[in-house]
Amino acid sequence: MKIKIYFIVFIIIVLSNVILSQSSIEEKMYVSLNSYPCTRIMTLNGQIGCSSSHGGDSGILYLIDSDESYNNYFSYNQQKDIIIVFDSNYFNKTLLSTLYTKKKMNGALILTDVEKTYPYSPELQYPIKQYGLYPDSSLVWNPNGDGFTYQSFPFPMFALELETSSYIRNLSTINRNGKYPAYGAELDSFMQGAINAETCLRRGFCEPVGGQSIWSSFSAEIDQSKPIILVMLPLDTTAFFRDLATGTDQSAYALVVLLSILNSLQGVDKTKWDKEVIFAMWNSERWGYVGSTNFVNDLLNFNCTSLNSDNENSCSSPPILDLTFEQIKFENIYAIIEFNQLGRPIKSGIKTPNDSDIYNLVFHPNGGADQLMNVFTQSAQSFENSTIQFKTTTQKELPPCSSMSFIKEINKKSAPNFIGTLVITDHDYQYNNQYFGYEQDNAGNIDTTRSTLIDMIQVFSTSIDLLAGGNGTVKVDDFFVRDIYSCLTSSFTCSWVTSLMSTYPYNPIPNFYSSVYGVSPVNHISSIETRFVYKLATYLTQHRTNATNCTYDSDCDTASSICVSKVCIYSNTHFHDAISLAFSFDNSKSSWTIVNSSYPVFVESNWDYTTVRLFHVGSYTNEIWFLVSGLIELLLSVGIIFYIKKYLSKRYKLL
Amino acid sequence: MTQVLFYGCLFITFSPILAFFFMVIAKNSQLVILTIGGSFFWLVSILISAIWWYIIPPMREQWWFIISFSVLFQEIFRYIFYRLYSYGFNDRPSLNQIKETRHQMALDSMRKRKQQNGGSSSNEIESINNEINNNNNNNNNDDDENKEITEEEKEKIKIEKQKQREIEISARLETLSARPNHTLSSAAIGVGSGVAYGFIMFGSILWESTGPGTLFSPACPTVNLFMLSSIITLFMTLLHVVYNVLAFQGYRSKKYHLVAFVIITHFVTTYLTLLNLPTKTTSCFGSVFTVGVITLFSVGFCIFSLLKSDSITKIH
Helix, strand or coil, X not given: CHHHHHHHHHHHHHXXXXXXXXXXXXXXXXXXXXEEECCEEECCCCEEEECCCCCCEEEEEEEECCHHHHHHHHHCCXXXXXXXXXXXXXXXXXXXXXXXXXXXXXXXXXCCCCCCCCCCECCCCCCCHHHCCCCCCCCCCCXXXXXXXXXXXXXXXXXXXXXXXXXXXXHHHHHCCCCCCEEEEEXXXXXXXXXXXXXXXXXXXXXXXXXXXXXXXXXXXXXXXXXXXXEEEECCCCCCCHHHCCCHHHHHHHXXXXXXXXXXXXXXXXXCCCCEXXXXXXXXXXXXXXXXXXXXXXXXXXXXXXXXXXXXXXXXXXXXXXXXXXXXXXXXXXEEEEECCCCCCEEEEEECCCCCEEEEEEEEEECCCHHHHHHHHHHHHHCCCCCEEEXXXXXXXXXXXXXXXXXXXXXXXXXXXXXXEEEEECCCCCCCCCCCCCCCCCHHHCCCCHHHHHHHHHHHHHHHHHHHCCCCCCCCCHHHHHHHHHHXXXXXXXXXXXXXXXXXXXXCCCCCCCCECEEECCEECCCHHHHHHHHHHHHHCEEEXXXXXXXXXXXXXXXXXXXXXXXXXXXXXXXXXXXXXXXXXXXXXXXXXXXXXXXXXXXXECCCXXXXXXXXXXXXXXXXXXXXXXXXXXXXXXXXXXXXXXXXXXXXXXX | CCHHHHHHHHHHXXXXXXXXXXXXXXXXXXXXXXXXXXXXXXXXXXXXXXXXXXXXXXXXXXXXXXXXXXXXXHHHXXXXXXXXXXXXXXXXXXXXXXXXXXXXXXXXXHHHHHHHHCHHHHHHHHHHHHHHHCCCCCCCCCHHHHCCCXXXXXXXXXXXXXXXXXXXXXXXXXXXXXXXXXXXXXXXXXXXXXXXXXXXXXXXXXXXXXXXXXXXXXXXXXXXXXXXXXXXXXXXXXXXXXXXXXXXXXXXHCCHHHHHHHHHHHHXXXXXXXXXXXXXXXXXXXXXXXXXXXXXXXXXXXXXXXHHCCCXXXXX
């Protein structure tokens, strides 16, 4: 018995060694790279984005970084299976479409070490026109757009991070000499979803694109007799590769401005405020103004049929976790101020007394916002050495903005106190942002100075204070602005993130892609960036603290409180669902269904994992020759044995 | 695409040994059993080596250490298997011995009958000889010679043939319980250990070659490691057969210089594979080429020493 046990132990030891050695061979053969996949999104009529085949696609690396290499590709025949490595300058709709229609390619790797030298946007020329206020508009807000993001590709694509990019660039340059061992890559980003949104949801392989919007107020409770000033912005951003959606000019810059306004107004005396100011950051706006539309709809039409028995502030049917928004009355909306793209204002040519450039910001008013414009213009002028000044747009239509969702309903229902909408941007007509919806819309795409940013915050927060009824004495905290600016535009690893978040970001690139809403109405998936913005807004608008020695947010007694260094912080800051009204959750099937296809329908496919693995490629001809010689060897040994059996056995005898 | 590489490696490595197995060994059930026994003993020796490697952690990265012990264990187990194999060696006759005894017995009985019946039985002896030599070939070309034999004699021959067939059947039954010849047996054991070597040492690597990537030898970065190891494994499997035939021959006929040759060659070839390690002084060409030369020489030497000894004799 004992011997048997020993034997089993020996076997296990030996087997474990064999298994270990086997995996080490694979480790030596394949090197995994840090990469950002192109994923797949389903629409009502089809699909956009990319997917690999099941198990991945592989091939030899072929670098396209010049016109010559681009043209040579069509006559390249060293190997059949090719993964094209694109210098970012050669990665656009026109070039890629020509490539893959003319010759088969197995996948694409996109290098990020060199930036595009020409303006480019993979978004549409009028982003999300059909869900906005002017579906028949003939304006072109985004002239660089080619709609690349909305195309479907039959092969996988990955963007590589900076260091990996230059490494892969070197390897694929080595490949050009045509010698072996060459370098190849395997791209695995198999998307489970297929066909269209309806099919994919039915099969359970997709989740609706959405997220959580955030709204916040300094008042502990919204006074329903006071008019409401809405200060808002679209929170989410897009990029061809969604993990790289920093969208600094697109949203993040305005987000820095808004959060800094919260920080500046924190110290202001708000006892004289005769209006409620609500700060809102709408999520999933790039997918058809989903967050703002949902909020407006809930303000107007939400009716809870049965309250949650455990928590009076949440509703079980229809399921919604936080009912605080019911304090906001749509009729009370007094003004809407939206910050859109602010990061690339144009120099006016005028200089301040201390010789700095003055930048133009542009008002896009709607519904007679003269009063708002006056306040903003005056506070900009009253402020000495201000490096910003305001201009009014020459266009009759608003640029694509979240305010459209409100204006649509205000036009129908009319809020009696409403004095107008004011969208503030850096562009008069066409976007100054040359990389709208592209990975390169990062910190490098900002074209202002730090002092202009401080001035913007100063002017905006003074104006908001004046509009709310205060006396307009606001102090901007330079350090806060600097910290939060680098945090939200360059590296999402700042001290604010470490002090507020319990988890550390997996990807240091700030990424405001809205991602998916969640698997059910009460089961949300929020990105770390969204949760961070929520926590920071809570922290900045706190009205009460309680040292309870807490560890987690759930240790504090209400849902809208957070735990920061063992202190519970209470604030009137809330999440609000940002999911398209097209979807409804079917409890019997426990899946999402499409109930109203006039609202935007975008669902993202599920996937298990995505990898890019690098390996050596051997000569195909050599392998064929090896196989042929193997077969010859087989025939030869059969022949020799046959000969020995037939003839030699008659002449020789074995003992 | 690298399915091509996979099958290439598979054919290169295993075609000689598998052809030998299916065309020679698989024809005899006892040789098959010996093959399995050979694999088992080789596996046990490798298991012991693995345990030896595992229980001495400081020497795990010292390849010379584990290689020497691994070869030692293999040779010890070869000897143990030889002792087991030859345990009842002399008590049981080999197939050839039985054939010869049968032949002799038949000849003796014919001679007796010849003495009784006079001269007419010389044809019978011939026909019996024919039948013994060609077991299944009953349609002998003795028609011409028997043409002049009378009906009565034909009847007699028929009865004799019947008797001979009965003897033949009992002889074949006895053959089944007898051992096949020594040389083929030792070769079968060698095939067993060779195939086990191939599958254990190369099989796990071979499976990885089905992926899209290939691995290149650290010693010479332009040579595909899968091709390199498949060629080395080919030589090693052939060497395993040769080692076993030579070692068994040496043990059996007490020619210990053959055993010494086996042990030395085994050590040398195994250490030559160390040339594949990625250092400046090594080269994979050196390892493959020398192992190949040693294999060819060993095969030649094996045949030569078998011919020189009593294992292979020429039929005149």
